[in-house]
Amino acid sequence: MENQMQNHTVIIDNRAKTTITDIVEIDSFDEAEIRATLKRGAMVIKGEKLNIQLLDLQEGRAVIGGIVNSLMYVKVREKGEKSLLARIMK
Secondary structure (H helix, E strand, O other): OOOOOOOOOEEEEOOOEEEEEOEEEEEEEOOOEEEEEEOOEEEEEEEEEEEEEEEEOOOOEEEEEEEEEEEEEEOOOOOOOOOHHHHHOO
């Protein structure tokens, strides 16, 4: 990718339109939740009537419509890394 983003930004416009940069892929989505992989981690967006209005993976940009209730960053588990439950049950 020649046009890699240098900065990650999230712009939420009146909780109805969200623009995100640094997107690598959308892992899953439905009207209540969108999970996306970023170049540096991952993100979960929860809301109502969520929809992907634009997805440009070359530019690393997504525009999401719908009401955003929460947005959180999550750690991406490395391959072979065990979950917390698996480590406790050891």
